[in-house]
Amino acid sequence: MSVTTQRKLLPEQLRWTCDPGQFDFATTDELPELEGTLGQARALTSIDFGLDIRESGFNLFLAGEPGTGRTSTIKNILKKKARTEPTPSDWVYVNNFKTPDLPIALALPAGMGTELAKDMSELITAVRSIIPKALDSKEYETNKSTIIEAYQEKNNELFGKLEAEAKERGFALQRTVSGLVMVPQKEDRNYTQDEYEALSDAEKEKLEEVGQELTEKLNDVLRQVRDNEKLTKDSLSQLDRDLGNSSVGHHIDPLREKYGDNPKVVEYLNAVQEDIIANLEDFKPQQPVQSPIPGLKFPRQEPSFERYEVNIFVDNHDAQGAPVVFETNPTYSNLFGRIEHVMQMGGTATTNFTLIKPGAIHKANGGYLIVDAREVLVNPFSWESLKRCIRSAEIKIEDPLEQYRFITIATMKPESMPLQAKIIMIGSPWIYYLLYHLEPDYRKFFKVKVDFDSRIARTPEVLKDYALFVSTHCKNEKLLPFDRSGVAGLIEYSARLVEDQEKLSSQFMEIADLIREASYWAGKDGGGPVTHAHVANAIEQKVYRSNRIEERMQELFDEGTILVDVAGEVPGQINGLSVISLADHTFGRPSRVTARVYLGRAGMVNIEREVKLSGPIHDKGVLILTGYLGGKFAHDKPLSFSASICFEQNYEGVEGDSASSTELYCLLSAFSGVPIRQGIAVTGSVNQHGMIQPIGGVNFKIEGFYAVCKAKGLTGEQGVIIPKSNERHLMLNDEVVQAVRDGKFHIWSVETIDQGIEILTGVAAGEKGADGTWPEGTINHMVDMRLKQMIESMKKFGASDKDDKKQD
Template identity: 85%
Template sequence: MSTDRLKLPVEKLRWICDPDQFEFTTTDDLPELEGTLGQARALASIDFGLGIRESGFNLFLAGEPGTGRSSTVKNILKKRAKGEPTPSDWVYVNNFKTPDLPIALALPAGKGSELEQDMRELISAVRSVIPKALDSKEYETNKATIVESYQEHNNELFSTLETEAQDKGFALQRTVSGLVMVPQKEDRNFTQEEYEALPEEEKERISQIGQELTDKLNDVLRQVRENEKQTKDALAQLDRDLGNATVGHHLDPLREKYGDNPAVVEYLNAVQEDIIANLEDFKPQQPVQSPIPGLKLPRQEPSFERYQVNVFVDNHETEGAPVVFEPNPTYNNLFGRIEHVMQMGGMATTNFTLIKPGALHRANGGYLIVDAREVLMNPFSWDSLKRCIRNAEIKIEDPLEQYRFITTVSMKPESVPLQAKIIMIGSPWIYYLLFHLEPDYRKFFKVKADFDSRIARTSEVIKDYALFVATHCKNEKLLPFDRSGVAGLIEYSARLVEDQNKLSSQFMEIADLIREASYWAGKDGSQVVDHGHVTRAIEQKIYRSNRIEERMQELFDDGTIMVDTDGAAVGQINGLAVMTVGDHTFGRPSRVTSRVWLGRAGMVNIEREVKLSGPIHDKGVLILTGYLGGKFAHDKPLSFSASICFEQNYEGVEGDSASSTELYCLLSAFSGVPIKQGIAVTGSVNQHGMVQPIGGVNYKIEGFYAVCKSRGLTGDQGVMIPASNERHLMLSDEVVQAVREGKFHIWSVSTIDEGIEILTGVPAGALQEDGSYPEGTVNFLVDRRLREMIESMKKFGSSGEKDEKKESGAPAPALEGGQSS
């Protein structure tokens, strides 16, 4: 079988984006991109999630960072929200009955600030009108009339009582204990001696009269108290009438203005009642008397904050439904807070005007966008968000209150009904973590929008990519791209996903390359960005990050890391690995060796023995035993010992991409046929000898090419890859050019037999009808070596057993008829 047919032509080494397919000269000629590039599945999910209004159908946008999750949903909501109704304003007002429980009022959009201004004007007017009314002649006259009537009535009662007392020889006198009736003698009080000298009948008469007068005195005092109460009621009614006269005509227009909102009308009525009950607060305050002579203290003006309106959510400038993105979803930022003001003495005070809204309040009636990771990281945020969705209300609470040993007096603002669509953005890992470990998650976030990191390469997508470039250039005032520049950018996108039929949808990296290419074009003084500038941007980006790759290349160059790139060797092959260091990924070759010997240990993976290999790599090594058994043990048992090792490897090995490499090395060790050292190998293998695809194929090829180039390209070097990886090739221009010139080669194989023939130049050999392999083939040599090892083991076992029997003098064991005794 000729191996030339397995060499890949240059056309298959990378996909070339033809710039002639574009009809523009530069991206300045293109309109901006409308909508999202690709992501049809995610867009359909978003449309469904935003359209359904039932409870619990909130959205989770899952995808890798840079796939356009945030920008996509923001653009969709920006257009969608404009056509939706603007939600109500929300204000907090004082609860005059229970100040610790402020009242939340909903008003049409824009009416909240109007109510706040109306109340401000009302209090300003009332503060001016009431003092004038209280100082008016009419008010003073009416008040004096009520007081005089009270005094006259009281004087009449006491005058009548005093006259009656004088007629009966008593006088009404005021003592420390109050008013008392005292018996008189010759217009003076009895002395104690005079009273004791009286006959008992006289004493009895005086005592009886005194008791009668005392009862009448009590009746008079009772009437005085009733009169006093009536006077107070009359004064209160006078104040109420004055208040109604001065305040009522200011409040009546407001009642009419907000008449369609019963809650606001009820609040205005409560305001009027409180003003009337506290008219004294509106009087001019007297200066405070200072206890220190010469020190003037300011007058303590009464606070009228209780009549203010706290415009909590103001939507008067909102067009349609609000769209709120909260980048820092702490508890207070999401659910609001109650601020405090420090007073002298270290005391903190608060009132309803210090209630501040959270993002959920501002998004009420619209959409709230939050980052899932940030929500989960902030204490109390996730649990409180679930509670709000479950109860369909937003309640402002102190989350630390439950952890205090002593509860403090605080406000409990009335909760606000919640009607908002919550949109969380996170990685697929967070989505699955919540889905499996958080039972409530599935109740409240029933719609998943899955953003893929790659999209199919179609002509429509390529055109949209050009529009994407145009949009970024215009929005960020970058230099425009010509057709070759856009083509180079799209090729880089295919390189990112390592697929000739796919393009990357991680637009964050694409946008960065657009900016960098524009920068280098500007450095060159160019007015447009072409393919060369894109290439330079890619090269410079690699140069900024590949210090470790260059340091490792120096180790290959000076022989510290031993890798052969020419000649041939038995039981030795070049494997390929991929390393990722931060933001830079590169490939590097690694020498794999194998040794075989007589024994029954089977396959020994040295990496596994020293715990440097992972379970997937161990699985790949164990598959080799299955392959050997199926290939060579159909007519005999296998009995051998073999070791496989990644030479000069001092770190962990994981993955099965080297399993075919290890198998080739093992077959060389068994057959004694040397392997060409100028060929590196990658690919996993199954038990039937089929070579399976692997990842990082471009990095692996370019890593081995760099080593070969530094030592001199011979024209016989190259890399052997699985045939199923052909579509993943997006090799660099340098490697493609080397293949075009015949200095380097890429072979594509589907089976181990194809691969071993390329590596050794010897046919693999197919199994014949008699169960043998053609003489001179690799499989024939392997099969013969395995037979020889079995025979050697049998001879060794037989001779060793005889020697042991001779030395011990024991009889040989019976072959048949039971056990020997």
């Protein structure tokens, strides 16, 4: 058996086929829905740990590619877990009667927030009815009159005594513009100016002395009157207070008893009672305001009782267990709440404690908050405020723009609330690593990483779960059911997505889309169960919608615009394979690689690198070739040559080392002069020891070269050489597999450069003997001889150059 035959892969090795017979159902309608998550054992273990541990900072970051089930998994887990946990408290904001700018936050058992608001509404309604009646009662008027009459009697008595004394001493108490004064009198009348001037100096002096003495007594009386007035006001205030206590007390006392277990609520109720008593006038019927226009009356504005309302901030009376909140738009206001304003006439904005609105973190307090990491990071102030909340374990409602204003605006500062919630962020691995390395506080607050893999091991249990996953989607979205062959085709597509015969994709978004598309095509085909043919058609149609550029490039191969030979033999020329990814479509294409060797000391010249069309990994692969050649052929001589390698008709960048083995084959052919079969394309990277290493995109590369060979005509001699370590990654399409089965196309796998060069040239590579030489007629021998010839030629040119210089 030839070496070429030994390295050939059998059709059964080119793809893994899912056996529909392993399923024990006719259609997925017979199956229950999937409970839990498909695969992801590592992620589920991390979630269990992160949700159970209650210490500070153990919040979760769900890292994984979109479509791997991160969001649906955490939602399903929390939906079950939250039901078994206690329902958190209600939160309400109430007026701070001492400092209205600092509203008070009250925590009450779930459902009691609504009760308090209802109780306060009923209280104020009752008080507004009771107090006016009490103020108009006969008893209140009698008591008030008694107090006022007593005050008036005391005042009359004081002024009566003073007036009597003044009269005895020739003076009278009179009221003037400036107040009460003592005026001297003559014959019960005031002195005239002439009569007063006619008095002697002694008489005048005596009148002044008496007047001064009486004025001092008048001042004493006025002081007593003021004291009596203050006592009267105190008595009237006490009367109102007693009325208020009797009217309000028996309504508030039951509330004090009802909320007696909450001292902060009792303190608030006491403040409410004090405010009502202090503002009894607000409860009196309001009289119309007299207009300056005769006959026109303006209605008086009713006093506001809004200060007695209760702002039900977080209401958990209907909640069953802990809350789970998924905030899809985590702006600052949506996360941390806001204080709304009402525009008044004239453009003035006003606010009060009833306009404080909660954010997602308030609603999730006592439970779980789920946010998208990217959305949190791109929204201003959200990330910094979230860190601040976790650090201080409290939630504050603030104006984030306050620090940027030149003029401070008066606003409210509501009392903060304690934070007791588990924060769960969902993002890509890229965001996770950026935060981990660039954000110092991140590691303190998100200590649990939940890593969702994009691929899962293919086990019998996973295959059954895949069928349940299909059943769940079909039932939830009312799609046509899948039969066993349809499920098998879907699973094969899943293995194709990850290019691994032992793994399946956990990119459930892609799988779900294929379920929907296959159901659509089954509906177009009559509406029966979805079969393997419908799944294959859905895949084909999906590719057709996206492969316009691939078809255009294929036309260039067909027209000969892009030069690729798929027949014949040429030394120093080989077909390499590359992969092109264009958003939603990936395909492979062959590229002609050529190598030229000649005398010189330049060594390996990578034309792509010289013109800056290659990336660092590709350059590394080319430099490895020098290491390989030196290690293999420079034990007994120095390497002295010049060689250029080029990707022909390449006008774009080249990156990756998957073509390094291709370039080395091309070099060996150029050195040895042995032609390479053009019907064989090559892929694989190589190390300095000549070992072939695995590469990515092997299926696309093979299928891309097959398409070119098919267009130019299959000869039965064409095929692709791949690394042996890539065998498990083969999930080729049915057409390529059938072509291999029919002997029209071939796949070889190799482990070393020597194995590959033998397939490409049909000439043995040769093994090095004990004397350090290779057998004659082998590739390695011919390369070694060519290198020696080049060195000898360089020596001759060097000697002739020296002779020429001597002659000069």
